[in-house]
Amino acid sequence: MSQTQIAPLTPVLTDLWDVEQGWKLAAYEERGGYRALDKALGMKPDDIIAAVKDSGLRGRGGAGFPTGMKWSFIPQDIPKPKYLVVNADESEPGTCKDTPLMMGNPHVLVEGVIISSFAIRANKAFIYVRGEILHVIRRVQAAVAEAYAAGHLGTNIHGSGYDLDVVVHAGAGAYICGEETALLEGLEGRRGQPRLRPPFPAVAGLYACPTVINNVESIASVPSIVEHGADWFASMGTEKSKGFGIFSLSGHVKNPGQFEAPLGITLRELIDLAGGMREGHELKFWTPGGSSTPILTAEHLDVPLDFEGVGEAGSMLGTRALQLFDETTCVVRAVLRWTEFYKHESCGKCTPCREGTWWLVQTLAALERGQGSEADLDLLLDQCDNILGRSFCALGDGATSPISSSIQYFRDEYLAHLTHGGCPFDPAASTAWAGRLATAGA
Incomplete structure (x- = not known):
C-alpha cells in the first residue's frame, strides 16, 4: 500500500474482537x-x-x-x-x-x-x-x-x-x-x-x-x-506518522465505537464508517485526542488524523479519542464539565494547576450562568496563560486547551450566555433559542 493511499480499516489489534472467546x-x-x-x-x-x-x-x-x-x-x-x-x-x-x-x-x-x-x-x-x-x-x-x-x-x-x-x-x-x-x-x-x-x-x-x-x-x-x-x-499511515491505530468515536454519531485504521484517515471518513451524524443534526465541534486537546470544528473534517496534520490544525492527535458534538450542545457547558474534571484530578503538587484549575472553574461556571462581562473571557485566557507551560506536568496544560480553543472558535456563544442571562441552549432561558432548537429537531 502506498503512503498516499488510505485503506478504510486495518484490523490488526482488533482482529479477534468478533471471535468467540477471542480473549483466550x-x-x-x-x-x-x-x-x-x-x-x-x-x-x-x-x-x-x-x-x-x-x-x-x-x-x-x-x-x-x-x-x-x-x-x-x-x-x-x-x-x-x-x-x-x-x-x-x-x-x-x-x-x-x-x-x-x-x-x-x-x-x-x-x-x-x-x-x-x-x-x-x-x-x-x-x-x-x-x-x-x-x-x-x-x-x-x-x-x-x-x-x-x-x-x-x-x-x-x-x-x-x-x-x-x-x-x-x-x-x-x-x-x-x-x-x-x-x-x-x-x-x-x-x-x-x-x-x-x-x-x-x-x-x-x-x-x-x-x-x-x-x-x-x-x-x-x-x-x-x-x-x-x-x-x-x-507501508501504512503517512510519511511521518506510520502504521495504524485505534480511533475511538463517541458522541453524536449513529454508531459510536472503535475503528482501527491507518494514521492519516480523516474524520469525514470515520464519520461515514460510523453511519454519519445522528439524523437531522450536523457536527459542531470535536476533540481529536481527548478532552485535553484543543477542540476543532466542522471546518477541520478533512484534516489528516496524524501527528503532523492535527498539529498544523492547532490541536494534538493525542489518544485519538474523537468526541463529536452536534449543534444542540452548549460549548461552554461542555468545557466547564471537562474543567471540573481537571480541577478534581489535580494532584495539588504545583500552584499553577492546583489553584489555576479552581479559578478556571469559578470563572467558567459564572459565565455558564450568564453572570459577568465580556472582560471575563480575557480573564479566562489570562488564567490559562498563567497555567500553560508553568505547571509541573501536562495536566495543567491539558486543562487550558479546551478553554482557549473554545473561545477562539465560539466566542459569540460565550457572549450569548451573558446576553441571555444563562445558557441559550436551555429552553427555559430563552424562548428565541428554544425555537431555534425546536427547528433543529432537538
Whole structure:
C-alpha cells in the first residue's frame, strides 16, 4: 500500500474482537499468536529495537514519541535491573481504546510485553491497569496466567534461556497516574504525583533503575512488527506518522465505537464508517485526542488524523479519542464539565494547576450562568496563560486547551450566555433559542 493511499480499516489489534472467546489463549494461537515471540527470541535484542525504530512506530499514548528510540535510551552498561512498565491507566475523558483492546485481545499485549522486555533486556515487567476497570484487570490477569501455563512466561521461555515475570498492578483510580512518573510513584506505593526530571525514567525510573514506560497500544503493536517486518508497518499511515491505530468515536454519531485504521484517515471518513451524524443534526465541534486537546470544528473534517496534520490544525492527535458534538450542545457547558474534571484530578503538587484549575472553574461556571462581562473571557485566557507551560506536568496544560480553543472558535456563544442571562441552549432561558432548537429537531 502506498503512503498516499488510505485503506478504510486495518484490523490488526482488533482482529479477534468478533471471535468467540477471542480473549483466550487458544483463539489467539489459532490466529498465529506467539509466533512473533519465537521469531523475536531468535533475534538479537538490538535488532528488535532497530526493527521497531525502522517501522516508525510512535507512542500511542498521546505524545507520539518514537518507541524504538525510547527503548534505545536504556543504558545497558548500568549493573541494575531493567524494567518495562505498561501504562494501562486509561482515564482521559473520551479515551476508550486500551480498555476494549485488553478485553478483546489481552494476549497481543502479553506477547508484546515479552518481546519488548526481551529487547530492552528486562526480566521483570509491570502492567499498570486503572483500578476502576476491574473486569479488565481480571481478564489481563487471566491472560498472564494462561501465558505462564503455556511456557510463554516464566523461566527459560521457549527454551531460549530468557526469563521474564509479569505483574498486573491495579491502580487506585487517580487520573494523574496516567503521567508516567506519577505512575511510577504509584507502583512504588506512594501517592501519585509527578517526579522532577531529570533524571528521566530511562536512567532512573522504577526503584531508581532504567525503565521503559509505554502505552498499551504501543506495546501491542510490537508483535505484528516483528512478525511482518518494519516495512509492512511503515507501508501504512503517512510519511511521518506510520502504521495504524485505534480511533475511538463517541458522541453524536449513529454508531459510536472503535475503528482501527491507518494514521492519516480523516474524520469525514470515520464519520461515514460510523453511519454519519445522528439524523437531522450536523457536527459542531470535536476533540481529536481527548478532552485535553484543543477542540476543532466542522471546518477541520478533512484534516489528516496524524501527528503532523492535527498539529498544523492547532490541536494534538493525542489518544485519538474523537468526541463529536452536534449543534444542540452548549460549548461552554461542555468545557466547564471537562474543567471540573481537571480541577478534581489535580494532584495539588504545583500552584499553577492546583489553584489555576479552581479559578478556571469559578470563572467558567459564572459565565455558564450568564453572570459577568465580556472582560471575563480575557480573564479566562489570562488564567490559562498563567497555567500553560508553568505547571509541573501536562495536566495543567491539558486543562487550558479546551478553554482557549473554545473561545477562539465560539466566542459569540460565550457572549450569548451573558446576553441571555444563562445558557441559550436551555429552553427555559430563552424562548428565541428554544425555537431555534425546536427547528433543529432537538
